[in-house]
Amino acid sequence: MFAFTRRSKDAIIASNLVLKKNKIRIITWLSRPTACAVSINLGQSHACSHRWLQDEPHVTNPNYSAKQRDDARRLSLQLLDKIRNGAALDDVVEMLARHDQPIPKSYVRHILMGAMRQSGQLARMLNRHLSKPFDKASSDIQDIFLLASFDILNTTAPKPSVAHAWVETSKTIGNLKRAANLLNAVLRKVVAETPEELPNPIHNLPFWLRKRLIADWGQPRMEKIAAMLLEVPPTDLRLMKGQENPAKDAHVVTDQLIRLADASIDVRDLKGFDEGSFIVQNLAAGLPVDLGLALHPTAKTAIDLCAAPGGKTIQLLDHGLEVTAVDYNTRRLTKLEQNLTRLGLDARTIRADVLQLQQNTDESYDVVLLDAPCTATGTIRRHPDLLIQKHESQLEELVEIQKKMLDRACQLLAPGGILIYAVCSLFKMEGEDQAKSFLERHEDFEFVAPTLPVWLGDKEAIETHEGVRILPDHLLEHGGMDGFFMGYFKRKKR
């Protein structure tokens, strides 16, 4: 039975009873965040601290002058350029947060995230109005077209005035001056478009990504995933053991897992943030550790390889384990240490390349967690930058690294211990196939199937042959989840 509950004074409020496959499923109403979410994510490779904000009436907002709004547009162009050139979204968001001029930052975030998420649809729409293919234009010209079009299609202000403002901004930027007339002509046509007329959202997924998703999961699933990309993701909290839910009106999944009903809440304003009562972690990102530790309840020690910024290290510590956290990225490891400090937790941290990790010959752990670097395609809803930055060529390279890391990770495991392999990828190559080939290479390991929590719903929805698979449309009616794969391998006792 599926039970995703909203708790009020310990009562479960269920708004729908749905009969499915002869089972009654209780489905509570979960308000969709329509425009906002705050994320200080500790559970993902791209841990970030950013806000998705409502389409505020930024153009008419009297609190900002025309100059400040112009500055905001210019900054959005600069930030999109940084992302195109490989900057991490978290760093870009932090740059924006640190920007010391009074500009409408929420507006910058809104158009930046939106333009990336819908870049495929917008590009196809723009192609209808351009004589030359959109993708043949230089990247700075593409960027202003994308940002301006997204802004026009989503604004609450008069569209012609938004279009005009973008043209005026372009006239003051070196390279873009020459495109001002073209921009003016095209944006006038965009003003006449409606969001409903936009091309199919599948175009927001790059062709190679679509092709791979179809090969792994079929066309309808790929279409669902593409449609979900348009929605603002929910914000989930993991409460530290014994801590109280700080969010009124939240949707209580379990005593420790909370989905915020109103994603516009800034988690830093919630009671207990400074005291470290909770972390922000997507429901899916918490599963690898929760399910893995249930397979080994007597575990005392763990090594978290690829640990930064520490979402899963924190989980391991919260379960009472003695934890060693390894990551080769200094900046990210520092972030992990800061996170531990905020939560009042302590772990041994090691800055090292997992593949070069030195080890005392007698050192072994009850739990080895490998949250490996991957395409992170399971998190594209929260990280639309991946749509611009990731390329198919990176996949094979990552698969090879994951394989080597798995081979190294398993050497650190004590007999009877559990190796947890996790990737926030949608591809079987990084998940199911990787797990299968690991077991073929290592006869001293066996796959163990974890018990899935009731709140995950229909078990049929999740493949469990080589591990647990979560696709983003899982719990779709409640806002979905990040995509994840997790494999559990037990070292056979000699």
Ligand SMILES: C[S@@+](CC[C@H](N)C(=O)[O-])C[C@H]1O[C@@H](n2cnc3c(N)ncnc32)[C@H](O)[C@@H]1O
């Ligand atoms: C998926 S993220 C880890 C997220 C983290 N487990 C959490 O829950 O917050 C992958 C991490 O692997 C680290 N990494 C990638 N290759 C590595 C290597 N060869 N050695 C050590 N760390 C590595 C990256 O710096 C990154 O922090």
